[in-house]
Structure formats: C-alpha cells, structure tokens
Amino acid sequence: MRRHWVLVTGLLVLLYLFLPIFVVAALSFNEPSSRLSYDFHRFTLDNWANPCGPGDMCDAVGRSIEIALLATLIATVLGTLMAFALARHRFRGRDATNLLIFMPMATPEVVMGSSLLALFVAGGVSLGFWTVVVAHVMFCVSFVVVTVKARLAGLDPRLEEAAMDLYAGEWQTFYRITLPLVAPGIVAAALLSFSLSFDDFIITNFNSGTTVTFPMYVWGAAQRGIPPQVNVIGTAMFLIAVLIVVAGEIINRRRAA
Amino acid sequence: MSGDLRLTNVTKSFGPFTAVDDLTLTVPQGAFFALLGASGCGKTTTLRMVAGLEEPSAGQVTLGGTDITRLRPYQRPVNTVFQSYALFPHLSITENVAFGLRRKGVKNVAPQVEQMLSLVQLDDFGGRRPHQLSGGQQQRVALARALINHPQVLLLDEPLGALDLKLRRQMQIELKRIQTEVGITFVHVTHDQEEAMTMADTVAVMNDGRIEQLGAPAEIYEFPATPFVANFLGQSNLLAGTGGLARSGDDLSITAHGSRFTVPAARSRATGDKIYLGVRPEKLHLVTSEADVPSGFQHLTGTVTDSSYVGVSTQYLVRTAWDTELSVFAPNSGLGGSLPPGAEVTVAWNPAHAFLLDRLDGAGDATHALVEERA
Ligand SMILES: Nc1ncnc2c1ncn2[C@@H]1O[C@H](COP(=O)(O)OP(=O)(O)O)[C@@H](O)[C@H]1O
Ligand SMILES: [Mg+2]
16 A cells, blocks of 8 residues: 555656656647647647747757857866865865855856856956856856765775776876776766756856857747747757666666676 | 895874884795784784885885885785775776786786686686675685786785685685695785684784784794783683792792792793783693692682583683682593582693783783674
C-alpha cells in the first residue's frame, strides 16, 4: 500500500515538472488561429519544416549559442583552475576567496546586472556582444568552481601518491590520474554553464546594448505574439539536453563496466 | 651493505606533534622486515618518508649508501602497497599493473603484466576494473602493480588489514612465498603481532614514534627489551622487584613480594634498581605441591581463580598471596588434569625462561596485556 503511494506521488511530481514541456512540444506543432492566440488550433509540421521563419529569430539563437559556447569555454577553464588552487593550495586569502566565490550565486540577478552595467558605463565600455560574454563568464565561473571543487574533494589523494610512487612525474600524474578522475565534474560544470548562459535574460538585458539574444528575442516577441517557431527551438533544446544526459549516462555505464 | 635501507635519526613532526621521533634503523637487503606497533604509533609516517611522500623534519634516509631523503617519490627505486590499495578506478587491471612500466618507458609490457598477474593468481582478470574485484583480489593487484617494477624495496602498509581472518592467513603465506621468490626487500607494516612474527625475519616494535626493540621474532618474544614489548608481543607476567639485584656467579637474584628469585645474568636487561621480573604465561607450570617442583625451578603458590578452555591450551588465572593474578597457559596435552577454581596450586618455572627489565618508578605488577585493543 505504502509503495503504491510513493509511486503515485512520484508520478504526480513528474507530471508537474514536465507539463510545461509537453505544452511547449505540443504548441510546436500548432498552427495558431491568430498571432496572439495560444490555443491549439490545427496540427501542422510547418513550424518544424521552417524553424527560421520569423525574421531575426535564428540570428538570435545563433548569437546565444555563440555567447554560451564562449562563456562556457572561458568559465570552465578559469573555474577549473580556481577549483584546483582552492582545493590543493594553502595561500593567503583562500578562505575569503572560498566565500566570495558564492557571491555571484547568492546575489539577485537584477543587482548583478545593474551594477555590472554601472561598471561598464563608468569604464566607458560600449555595450554589446562582448559585454554579454563577460557578464556570463562572471556568473558561470562560480558554478564551475563549486562543481569541480566538490569532485576534487571526493578524489582520494592516495591515487595521486600511488601514481607518483609508480614513477609518474607531477605532469603525468595530473593528466593520467587527476584529470580523468575529475573530468566528469568538469563536463558537468561546462553543461551547467552552457545552459545558464543560454537562457540568461536579466543580466543580459542590462548589458547587451543593441545585441539581441534568444531569450531577449522571445521577450520582445511576447509583446506582439510569440511565433510558434519559438516552441520548436524550445523543444529542440529540450531534446538535445535529454540526448546529452542519456549519452552521459551511457558513457558512465561503459566506464564502470 | 650494498642495498641496505637505512634511516638515521629520522624525525617527523606535524606542527607541535612528533609522529616519528629520532628513529634509526637498518633494513638489510633482501630481508622481510616487519614494523609492528599499535595504531597511531607512526608506522605509516615512517613508510611514507621512505617512499618520498612525506619529507622528514630531520634525519636522513639512505638506500644502498645513496642519500634519498630529498628525492621525489618517482625518483626512488621504491614502491608501495597502500593501506587502501589505491588502485586507479578508471583503468583496467592490466593498465593498473602496467602503469609503472609504461612510465619508465618500457615498450612491450604485455608479457611482464601477464607473468605478474599469474604470480598473484589473477590470470583472467586483466580486462576488469578494480571495483569488480573482491578485497583480496584488489590487494593482489596492488601487490602486482608494485612488484612488476622490481623495486629495491617494497613497502607494504597493513596490506592485509581489510581482509577477513581466513583470507588473511592465506595471503600471509602467499606474500611470504612471493618475497622468497623475488628476493626483494619487504618492509611490512602491521599492528598484528602474530602476522609480524610468522612472516618477518626481523621485527621492529614501535611505540609512540620510537623503536622499542628490533630483532628476530623469537629473540624479541623470548627476551623482550621493555615492559611494552613484553606485553605487546604476546603477554607477560611482570612482578615488581624490591631492592636491587644481588649477584652470585652467573646468576642474579631479586626480591619480589618477600621471596627471592634467581635469573641467569644473561637474561637481565635491568640497568637500575627498579626492576621487573618477567615470565611468559606458557613458561609457567602448575603443580599440586611444592614437592612436585622440578629441581632447579623457581616457584610460588597461589589459588586458581578462573580458567578458560581455548582448545590447544587452558588459560588459568592464579591469584598470589599478595593478590596479583598471574596468567598461566597449560597445554591440553592430556598429561595433567584440569584444575577447578579455588584449587591451591604451586606455580613453577625454569629460571632460564625468566627475564629482568627496567621498571618505571612506582609501576606495580603488570600481569595482563597492557594493550588490550590492538586494532
Ligand atoms: N598529515 C598529518 N598531519 C597531522 N598529524 C598526522 C599526519 N599524519 C599522521 N599524523 C599523526 O601522526 C601519528 C602517527 O600516524 P601514522 O603514522 O599514520 O600511524 P600508524 O600508521 O602507526 O597508525 C598519528 O597520531 C597521526 O594522527
Ligand atoms: Mg597506518
């Protein structure tokens, strides 16, 4: 009986979580009756056949992907290096750094976005693509540091000692033992960074100047009626995410086997 | 000699705490050397300094006359079998075992890996991952991974600690066989006195960062150097002597609890006049009357207070007139009958089996293991 309830509750929670995604997926096959109507009018494959239909939307998607890739790359490299420094070395200001690294996660985005804007304006930096990248790197780094540090903390130091005992120098030990064992943490951090950057709206909105990212495009379009292709992009992103998770799981199983 | 491992006045401090205290010892080339001591006495720290994983605060480590104190771990011809095995979880058993050879730039590792896996009887396990093996199998992989490099010294840090008793005994025999086969110096750390005694040629008993005694197992057992050793390696009955020693010919005599006992002068390590008279429980014989005491034996009388049957022997507690309980192990050889609690007995021993030790001022009789919990 109790098992029964656990199952029912679990299914209800899943339904709650996935209902919006089902709606988005369904609407991606909708041919709306008017620009501002969101009810399911008629089934069509047109949106999927022609996802770049609405002007500028695909430009915005491409720009968001570009920004997310750049921000992810920079944040992952910087964050991983920071995580190693924080986990492995004692230096002055280590405790302070450990604390400060949480600030971007704890600060409300509105505050971060506006203060960053103030900084850029005061510094005479013109807003655009690169200010968005800088802003995204800033908040992604925190997540990378926290994720990679957790993975490093779970790494048995004996393994590295054993490698050195078996004639591996510092560098060999790093890339044959440490890096492969920490890699899942780094990959997770990179995926997290990508998705945080891709869908950030608030901070981006403050610092983008005339550059339009996908979330900003959707926001703008919502005033005039969201084109159904937005749902196509949303569903595609969701499917890609699922694919990555499944692939990750398969790789994990392989490694374990 | 040529390949001896030598530690000279080695000290290791962690902040104000001294883990290894002015340690000096020599491990002869090819020896099976056991470092025995209770948990926390500094055994692992000592090994780590030999491996290069910890730098001594003072002192010197030499191998075959070469100073290796400041060499990095990968620069030393020394390999370690870690307490927790530390197998690389992301590599196959084959790659774990081949790791050292590959780092040394050996091209064709397959034949050696195969040979090593068969030495530790894991021929068909090369393709597996460490977590797919049992504890005993992982232990053997750790051993193979170290041995394949033919180090001059192999360091083993309680490698059998995680195994159950039966497997442990089996692996002890296995390890000893492999050591004889490959002829490499083994430094084996353990807190199990039986393991140290059965496996090693030389045992060093460690306590609080120092070596209390070093020697062949039988030598240490038969003639311990300190009260700690007397009760860490097996048990001893230690009776506190009063007054100093008197010498007559080759014998020394000592007064304890009003009786005089003699001990051959060669069996004395006493340097002052605070002395313990020690006899191992199995060296004590129970007889029913003073008339039965063999000639030349020492004796005292007491009452049996407890007996426990442990198969090969019966362990008795005998309370003396001054209320000290002596342990006596009587073999169940079928010759003597068993003694009920309350029986008046005479305890006799050959003076050549007794020994004299220095005693701390104020220390009384010590008749059971000082270290009850060895784990
Ligand atoms: N890195 C360290 N920092 C501080 N104390 C340590 C460190 N390593 C060991 N110790 C201390 O040194 C003592 C000896 O430790 P260890 O050599 O591991 O003992 P054993 O192997 O004999 O059990 C212990 O009291 C332990 O707490
Ligand atoms: Mg230890």
